Amino acid sequence: MKTSPEELGLSGLLSSAAILVNRFFLHDRHASHIAKYFLRALARQDMIMSLTYRRRPGIRTALWLDEECVSSPDRFMGWTTSLMPLLEELCELAEDTRLGLRWEDADGKEDDSLSTGILRHKQAIDLQLRIEDWQPVVTDNIPVASKSTLLAHATALQLASLLYLYRIQYPAGSSLACDQQAIDMGKQVLSTLGVVPEKLKTMLWPALVAACEMLHVEDRAVALEVFDGVYTSRATATALAVKAFCMERVWQARDREQDWDWMKLIYRYPGCTPI
Amino acid sequence: MVVSSHFVNEMSANVLSVLQLHPDAIRDTLVAIGQSYLDRIGRGSFVSALGSRQRTLARLRTMENPLQNLELALCMFVQLTGLEVRASNRCLIAPHSWFLPSFSRSNLVRSWT
Numbered sequence: 001m002k003t004s005p006e007e008l009g010l011s012g013l014l015s016s017a018a019i020l021v022n023r024f025f026l027h028d029r030h031a032s033h034i035a036k037y038f039l040r041a042l043a044r045q046d047m048i049m050s051l052t053y054r055r056r057p058g059i060r061t062a063l064w065l066d067e068e069c070v071s072s073p074d075r076f077m078g079w080t081t082s083l084m085p086l087l088e089e090l091c092e093l094a095e096d097t098r099l100g101l102r103w104e105d106a107d108g109k110e111d112d113s114l115s116t117g118i119l120r121h122k123q124a125i126d127l128q129l130r131i132e133d134w135q136p137v138v139t140d141n142i143p144v145a146s147k148s149t150l151l152a153h154a155t156a157l158q159l160a161s162l163l164y165l166y167r168i169q170y171p172a173g174s175s176l177a178c179d180q181q182a183i184d185m186g187k188q189v190l191s192t193l194g195v196v197p198e199k200l201k202t203m204l205w206p207a208l209v210a211a212c213e214m215l216h217v218e219d220r221a222v223a224l225e226v227f228d229g230v231y232t233s234r235a236t237a238t239a240l241a242v243k244a245f246c247m248e249r250v251w252q253a254r255d256r257e258q259d260w261d262w263m264k265l266i267y268r269y270p271g272c273t274p275i
Numbered sequence: 276m277v278v279s280s281h282f283v284n285e286m287s288a289n290v291l292s293v294l295q296l297h298p299d300a301i302r303d304t305l306v307a308i309g310q311s312y313l314d315r316i317g318r319g320s321f322v323s324a325l326g327s328r329q330r331t332l333a334r335l336r337t338m339e340n341p342l343q344n345l346e347l348a349l350c351m352f353v354q355l356t357g358l359e360v361r362a363s364n365r366c367l368i369a370p371h372s373w374f375l376p377s378f379s380r381s382n383l384v385r386s387w388t
Contacts, residue, residue: 010356010359024342029342032345034289037289042353042356236361
């Protein structure tokens with residue numbers, strides 16, 4: 001049997017972990033504090049990969065989201081733990097849109113494609129409002145220097161999610177007006193990320209979502225600085241791979257007037273893991 | 276893996292608590308991650324990092340009951356993803372001369388059923 005790219009490398013590890021975890025909670029077991037700690041580390045990565053590949057997360061937020069991790073900054077998600085259920089919904093919307101699923105009503109009856117479109121649009125608007133309204137639960141029990149990092153991290157993730165949601169509804173290249181709107185949204189993300197390089201540790205996904213939209217040389221230069229900043233802070237291979245994907249696949253395709261939708265290109269050129 | 280360096284100590288403490296119970300298992304992955312950093316400055320051997328990675332995967336495959344020991348299993352997973360995030364480096368630098376042996380999910384999961 002041929003192994004699909006989904007089963008290899010990081011994706012394979014995360015989906016194996018998800019199978020194990022789901023099996024564990026299936027039996028109504030109680031996870032220890034330390035197990036939950038490691039679970040959150042994996043859940044964050046799973047969420048980012050799920051957004052990137054537009055699919056439902058393998059590790060549901062309900063399994064690890066508790067009072068404690070909402071009231072104090074999380075080691076892996078900072079102040080964004082309470083944003084995760086919204087990102088989970090975003091993944092669901094993204095998967096349904098990608099698969100072109102028809103909307104089903106409560107009786108399981110399928111609606112026609114027109115009303116599916118309208119309902120999905122309503123769902124997107126509703127989610128957009130909730131992401132816009134979302135605010136990080138800022139806590140006092142950490143040093144001031146870390147505070148500004150966590151706040152930038154939370155804002156960047158929130159803004160990038162809104163841009164992502166916008167692109168699910170209006171894919172790259174659908175109209176000049178939409179592309180311009182996405183550029184403006186992307187610039188906001190990049191300026192939020194424009195903090196000192198060593199603070200950019202886990203911000204590769206917002207950087208990717210925003211950088212892919214950049215068109216002008218000077219804007220792209222700003223995006224490259226952010227990628228280099230992420231690499232400086234962690235020296236991870238993924239930072240290099242994501243930067244290369246953005247430059248060589250997305251920007252180049254756009255410059256050659258080919259399909260430059262990163263959400264599709266990521267399937268054609270696997271290996272871009274914004275973690 | 277952590278969002279800010281403020282949390283590094285806590286991460287270490289949690290890994291240490293698992294390390295105390297399962298020194299062999301956790302040692303392997305810690306060594307592998309350490310070697311991948313040394314390798315970057317030209318002082319380690321990535322080949323031995325790979326060996327540790329393979330041993331950890333084998334350990335996960337052969338764990339008698341990963342559900343009974345979720346802490347250890349998840350800790351190994353976190354460390355393997357950390358290694359994966361760092362390691363594909365090598366593939367980028369020399370894509371033709373060196374390949375990261377691919378890890379297959381189906382092999383791993385099959386052993387749990």
